[in-house]
Amino acid sequence: MTHLSKITVMGAFAISTALTALPAVSETLVFVSWMKDEPGYGDWWNEIIAEYEATHDGVDIEMTRVARDDYANAMFTMFAGGSPPDIVHLAAFEYQPFADEGWLEPLDAWIENSELDLTGWAGQGTCEWDGSTYCIMLLYTGYIMSFNEQMLADAGIDAAPATWDEFLTAARAITKDTDGDGLIDQYGIGLPTKGAGSVMHSMLNFVLDAGGAWTVDGEPTFNSPETIEGISRFKTIFVEKLSPPELGSGDVRQLFIEGRVGMTVDGPWVYNIVKGASDDIRPDLKLAKTPFSPPVGGTSNVLGMPSDLSDDKKQLVWEFIELATSEQFQQRFATLGSSPAPRPGLDYSEEIAKDPYFALFDAANTDAAAAGIDRLPKGLEIEFAEVSKIVLEETQRMLIEDLEPAEAGQRMQDRVLALK
Amino acid sequence: MTHLTETTILTKPKGPRMIDFSAPRHRKKFGYLLLAPAVILMALIIVYPILLSVDISFQDVRIARVGASDKPWTLDNYRWLFASHEFWRACWVTAKMVVFVGGTALVIGLATALLVNQKFKGRALARLFVALPWAVPEVVATVIWAWMLDSSFGVVNWALLRLGIISEAIQFSQNSTAAFFAVCVVMIWKGYPLMTIMLLAGLQSIPEEQYQAAKVDGASVWQRFWYVTVPNLAPVMGVTLIMTTLWVFRDFAIIHVLTGGGPLGATTTLSIMTFEQSFSYFRMGQGAAVGVVTMLICAFISRALVSRFASKSH
The missing domain is CATH 3.40.190.10 (Periplasmic binding protein-like II)
Incomplete structure (x- = not known):
């Protein structure tokens, strides 16, 4: 084999190896939300995305904004057209038809495997549909x-x-x-x-x-x-x-x-x-x-994942949900969103010191959640x-x-x- | 030998056969060939969605998914439709709206067209103002009208109260008749400029000699209007009426923004009902059934009006 031929063969081998490895190191999760760029909640999402990308080498999150008024129709179109976002963000009152159509992944096994304790999680009951949990509640307000x-x-x-x-x-x-x-x-x-x-x-x-x-x-x-x-x-x-x-x-x-x-x-x-x-x-x-x-009291918005993702992508999406529901980011939610987070047991003394009304919001949430109130019957x-x-x-x-x-x-x- | 060879060459040319499109018997084929790209494109962007709607309307489906295996055909959606009080009410509301909006827009459109067809100072500006509502985006115009018609803080109620025409503010959301006429007024305001523009074009194409001849025969202004202007304008009126009728049938934004179809269904037209069933209640099978029936009604009306005005123009 001539020198030139050897270089050609080795080059082809290197390129093919690199191409095979490429999908594993470069993954993009599509995330559609009406909250992008919103002061407060939008900042909270940005922090989560930054943390996720920093801890997941080669995984990018592509967040796109769709106006709230067009949101349900846009999401239905995406799901019905067979190209749903990887991270599903929906209003709490509109996720049920998606679950009913079998478009959302039941999260019970994921919750159990990651030992996420949802006891006392405000409004989480709304995420149960037909005996399974299809989402995690992100905001409940009294x-x-x-x-x-x-x-x-x-x-x-x-x-x-x-x-x-x-x-x-x-x-x-x-x-x-x-x-x-x-x-x-x-x-x-x-x-x-x-x-x-x-x-x-x-x-x-x-x-x-x-x-x-x-x-x-x-x-x-x-x-x-x-x-x-x-x-x-x-x-x-x-x-x-x-x-x-x-x-x-x-x-x-x-x-x-x-x-x-x-x-x-x-x-x-x-x-x-x-x-x-x-x-x-x-x-x-x-x-x-x-x-x-x-x-x-009202449940506001939820996070879930589509049922027809690959197992690898489901794992990546679940890790994103885990991050959003972690104590660290739930605490940040309260700070940035100026509203109590659904996770129980958080310390709001800093928020209350900054604004006395925060105690009022927390009390209203607690009262409404304790009575099991939701705007959605x-x-x-x-x-x-x-x-x-x-x-x-x-x-x-x-x-x-x-x-x-x-x-x-x-x-x-x-x-x-x-x-x- | 030489003779035989020459004959073979002349009578049986070898190689692929070419169609001579200049030949009289192939001339039509050339026309179809030129039309083919446009026809295929139309089939893709017009006929396919219609066929898809018809297909969905025969399926018992809440949310249709493109590419999913079809459910078996059933007449359930049409059975529901024809037994539904809502559907017949929507038909009645749509019919009333078509007649009222179409008729009033025709009268106003004709009057303004006759006006701006006259020679006077500032005619160009007048023509601009007449056409202005047509140029304003529908949703923007409707939101402004909604503010004006607000029962608590709207300028319309304030003006009517000040003028002593009403003694109490009209609540458009709580009064079926008021809501219906509010929608009609906005539709007429938005729709009459098209009528004006079309009729103005029609007026300008009427030969001046016809009016002169009528004058010579002693025809009065009204007679000239009835026997010269109206017959000459009939084809344009017909086309414009069809366009207005179809516009009222399919218009969604004005009603949705102004009243949402209420109160008590007083402004729920077939297009609002199609949207509600498909995208509010996510009963796409039923929504498609309403849409298909609306399409058939529109096709029937268009055909009838086209035939009527086409026969008048000949």
Whole structure:
């Protein structure tokens, strides 16, 4: 063999060896999220990705942003088209159809093998579907009340309402036409009612406080006396025009920081909105425990993996999930996201020292999680969009035709049962 | 020998046969050959999705997955559709909307076309303003209208109250009639400029001699309008009406942003119902069934209108 031939053979061997080894050392995990670049949560993801890439040589995470409004449709399109992201990030209320279609990997074996203890993990029960665990809960929030202290004082009320009756009295006192043009321009309450889901979430405050629930043991209870009492309270607010109609959540928050709405019930994220109020209004805007017991609580977003990944990739994705759920990163979640993390037993003394409201957020989370509250009614997860449309329509019918809440509750019950 | 060889060469040429496309009997084939790329492309981007929708509409499927093995065909989705009160209500709402929006947009479009066809100072600017709503993106325009129509803080309610036309603010989310007309007004506002532009083009193509002859015969302004303008505009009106009808049938953004189909289904058209079933409830089989029926209705209406106006123009 000539010298040239030897070099050629050795070169070919080296190239083929390098090419064979290439996939093993260069792997990219696709991660789609609506939180990319969001202040707080986006920073938390960036830290996890940086840590993961530093500890996983040759594995890159490609994070792409999809707007929240288009998110569910985009994810369905990706899964239905056979190219799901490797790391699946979904809202807690939308993962169920994916699990139901068999698109998500059951995580029970992974959890067991890695000895991840999910006891007391806030909202984790929502991740169970058909007897298996399909995701890890990343955020659970208890609702709090935000109120305009000056408006309450002007109306002769010197303390934040602590019960439904006090809440109603305060709302009646605040609501008025301040410039005499015949239009109410200052409202006691701001309740989001634009869109089917928001009507159901807003109404749930009153239903829970009255001792009701949308479902009990997975069965609809829209016509129980307690639930009907909650529907009745909701009706009172709109019949007496104590809240502006047709508002989305963003509209309510905007009106609140503009001083046109006296009280709202919202998640802890409202605190960041309050910080953005103008200098003359911001000192009047305060947060307190919601006057409703138990408070509405909500699971927010979850992490999982597709079922049709290769075993190697599943292992890599699980290691990413493990990192996100580790004590270190759960603590960072609280710090960066300004909201309690779902992992139990974390020390929030630093966060509370920095901001006393953090204790309020933690207490609301604990209360709601202890009562097992979720905005998503257990047993109606797959049909949630249809159920919330039914609740919206029957609420509209009740208000338009001035029906008794008992009749509205019965109609909701009949229609939801027909769905099942 | 020489003679035989020459005959063979002349009568039986060897090698691959070439088609002479200039020959009269092959001329049509050449036309089809030139059309083929466009037809194949259309088949891929238009016909394939339609066939896919039809296929899904016959399957009992919540979420359709491309490439997954098909479920057996069933008529369940169509049985559900024709037994569904929602579907018939959506048909009725769509029909009302098509008639009201199409009719009003035609009247306003014709009036503005006649106006900007006149010679006056600032005509170019007037034409620009008439066409402006058409140029504004639909979602942007609808969000602005939603703010204007807001029952608590909207300028429309404020103006109506100030003028004494109403004594109490109209709640568009709580009043079926108000919600329906609010959607129609926005659709007309968005849709009439197309009508104006098309009819203006039609007006400019009417020969001036016809008007002069009518004048000589003593025809009044109305008679000239009815017997010269309208017959000449009929084909353009027909085409524009078809376009407007199909637009109202398929329009989704205006209704979705303004009312979401409510209250109580008062603005739920067939397109909103298709979206709801497919992407809100993830019942894609049922959603596809609504879509297929909508497509058939549109095809029928288009065919009927085309035939009617085509026969008028001849």
